[in-house]
Amino acid sequence: DGGITQSPKYLFRKEGQNVTLSCEQNLNHDAMYWYRQDPGQGLRLIYYSQIVNDFQKGDIAEGYSVSREKKESFPLTVTSAQKNPTAFYLCATSTSGRASSYEQYFGPGTRLTVT
């Protein structure tokens, strides 16, 4: 069953704790992305990776970190430095790094609540 897996679906953390969101894909796609969605706003790019062992900051990378040690996996860590971490986080993939030229496939998302 091909696709993108994000876990968990709901995540609760106390303020000041780091938390890592999982994103795994078996589509054999080179490019992976992390987006954040807040009510009333469009999706915003946090980080993206076009190839293993390489990643670039998106528009709102402050307070986040990523790694891309394997093609299949692109975990996102929300650090305590992120001022407003409560949001819906979406992972996506595409066959190429030139995002808008290729269809993007989205995971089911993780809803993070920090109190």
Place this chain on the structure above:
Amino acid sequence: KNEVEQSPQNLTAQEGEFITINCSYSVGISALHWLQQHPGGGIVSLFMLSSGKKKHGRLIATINIQEKHSSLHITASHPRDSAVYICAGGGNQFYFGTGTSLTVIP
């Protein structure tokens, strides 16, 4: 001003109505995407187009490159079409519209 603007923000329709959602963009794009987000949050890609028109079932997407405008049409709308529809476009990265929340009433 956002790079991608959608209208309307919210839309309520009776079952069977013809629906149009509009998208205008100010950035250069290599393709314009229409996405559908269901209440649970999952997003699926509906269309990717760089010119003309595409049709899939009751959904039709058009784009006018010169006017930097795209429309998504739904014919014979159905309650299961209720979702948020998002347009996005760009070059190396996407710019997303804020979405149009559609509710189709039986």
